Amino acid sequence: MTTRTIELHLNGERRSAEVATHESLLTALRERFGLAGSKNACEQGECGSCSVIMDGELVCSCLVLAAAADGKQVRTVEGLSANGEMHPVQRAYVEAGAVQCGFCTPGLIVATEALLRANPEPSEAEVREALAGNICRCTGYGRILEAVQRAAKGTYR
């Protein structure tokens, strides 16, 4: 197995690890950096459960080679809450009842953060389009839409 060392700016810290050249950023986050918040649900970029923000772009970490993330800024769901305090998007998901099994939740929260940062007052159509890459099997999305609108009203306006 060929390996190489990569260095990330991970949630504001410089972190390095030895990764297999064929392994995804998702595997590296979960298995090498001990950040299991990003989830492995489809491994094909279909469900968004592994969403992270890399150099300001929302990406599916299962579709990014760990080696290709070398030197990049990576923000995961663990990097959103500061000093144990919930990020406003996280709080909105809790309050709106948008969490059931929760497996899709970290990816949705990262995707919502990316949306609201770019578009602080999205219309419902814009929210639906922005979150179309995140599959939730439990909620039917109604409470998720509610959470996004709550977060938008509460914080980004």
Added chain:
Amino acid sequence: MSRSAPRLTLAPPRPGARVKVRGIVGESAERPDAVAKVKGEFAYASDLREEGMLAGHTLRSPHAYARIRSIDVTRAERMPGVRAVMTAKDLPTRALFGLMKRDQPVLAADVVRYVGEPVALVAADDMDQAKAAARAIAVEYEPLRPVTDPVAALQKGAPKLHPQGNVIESVRVAYGDLGASAEVVVSGEYEVGMQDQAALGPEAGLAIPRVDGGVTLHIATQWLHEDLSQIAPCLGLPEEKVRLVLSGVGGAFGAREDLSLQIHCCLLALRTKRPVRMAYGREESFYGHVHRHPARMWYEHGATASGRLVYVRATLVLDGGAYASSSGAVIANAACFAAGPYRVPNALIEGVVAYTNGPPNGAMRGFGAVQSCFAYEAQMDRLAAACGIGPVAIRVLNGLREGDPIITGQAMEGSAPVAEIVRRCAELPASSPEIPSDPLLLPGGTGNLTHGEGVARATGYAAGMKNVCYSHGFDDFATARVRLERDETGAIARVHTASAEVGQGVVTVMLQVARTELGIERVQLETPDTTVGSAGSSSASRQTWMSGGAVQAACREVLAELRERAMSAGRTVPEDPRELLADPSWAGLLDEPLERTATYRHRDTDPRDKEAGQSNGHVAFLFAAHRATVDVDLDTGLVRVVQVATAQDVGRAINPLAVVGQIEGGIAQGLGLAVMEEIQLKDGQVRNASFTDYLLPTILDMPPVVADVVEHPHPDAPYGAKGVGEPPTISSTPAIVAAIRAATGKPLNRVPVRPDDIVFGTEARSGWKIVPGQDPAKAVRA
């Protein structure tokens, strides 16, 4: 545990005038796991780690049906990092496993019966090494011709896939005059495709060997104790040497009722004396769990000219796949509820579930009630049209009322507001009547296929019913241990059950019940495991009733004991024992912690009558009605669901926000079955084992839901709460298809509806001629 345990009379919560706490029954209390989940800190099974753990992997059959001639593991055993390779000959026992029938080998020995059947196991230092070693195992197969049609499997001369033949279970329901005739008759053949539960969290577990030769398994499951009773015999261990601990569960929907990797993971840990983690990827998950039974159904309904039902006759054939799982109970449900939530004086139902060489099928949300609801609701619409009345009118006219029997002879007791929910559903606000011009809001969405031209809008209705809790004489119980103690802040209760939180929110329900009963806010839930009694399964919409009932009972026993302690203190004891916990002057009562374990049972149900299906087999029933509005692009056959309205009878909403979450989520799965979700098989081979090819509803597919939560408290249920999880998935599918039929005029006799079915009016045909009510073993080729 004795069956003669007293049945508690569980009244609604007592008015606690002097004890006020937040987060009690009836409030939308916050989930106790929500904060950890939004922060990414909640540990699901696939997140678990242990020092020195190995990775386990499964080698599976590429054939639907084949003899195994030989297995050679010598090359695999020499691969780097490999710690163990196991085949059938390495198993400690020959014990079989299975949810209701033990018919599955832990590893295939001489024959494989479906694509994906486990053949060998590998444990290695990492997953890449384990997979490489599995590829290096040489298995020589002699392929046999697979049986893939369940009707063919039932005919005389079909190859026997199991020693006792291909019938897993047959169910006959005969009620009233079997030869009844009617003025208006409609008949049809219907088909339901194979749906996947598609829980987002793939199967995973971590097995840790113990110094005493036993093993502890951290697992995502729906029922710890049932798993234990299947696992231990296959490990050759007594149950005391196997402990199961619930890990975080990433959704279930029935798929985790059956074992997947549980035994395999323990075997590898015991063999290597190292912790072993197994975690399926998405493709393996499609092979590694049971699916919703595909169904073929032949129906005939007879009614008076004014639309009153006279009889229903039906033959139902479900494809059980290679192993039985819960097929017997699924066909029993499909047959019991084959006439739907309507008064039907005469009925004859023949239901059979057959072994084939397809993937094993088992539990999925709705459990048999989904399949027959699709057929009988299509029939109700045809009957309404033939009688010249509307879809709402025919359902209101025939809807069950309290005291009416269903076709099993069981009368509706407690609450059965069918006409009411249909009416209330019909009265809910409709979507705006205009077809939009923005392509994003039309069928095809970003594909930009239409600006509204060629688009037809229509509305359809459906209603459905299902049992809650376990039925047919099953000893259905749930256990809860409640410990009351005091620390420097005050009284705190610790609630320990084995109830599996799979996303549905039973943890919140249990907290709310404990807070309500004890009158204190500080309640902590212990990790569910097998050191406390069984809670039964998180299925059949039953945990609110059952684990809610067990926690309530344990709390009341704890309070009774607390009152006993107070009585011996020589002071005036308040009427409401909860005041003892609120009043600091009584703090000394908890110098010693107080603990009680209670077992809750619902009332007994009768066993299923094998001759005619007549029995009081169910404890209570759930009802929902759905109205769907769709836009259909008639040129491309694409559908956009515009709105779903629903009225659902829940008994009582313990947590209104969670109830809405269950309703919306269940409708999304019903929408999936209506227009997109199907595991496609060719010669027993799954052709779409990925989320790229198995389509799931996204946020763009899911319309707004208007929900009317109807509360008729059930007198037997704790707080009157009946359960909520399954009905949203039962009648939403036929309501959406009814709307598409109304928009297109096409017959659409199968789900999921495909674009071809809409554009060309293609009807699904099984190729078998069956008279509704006939034994399908005597089918003739059409």
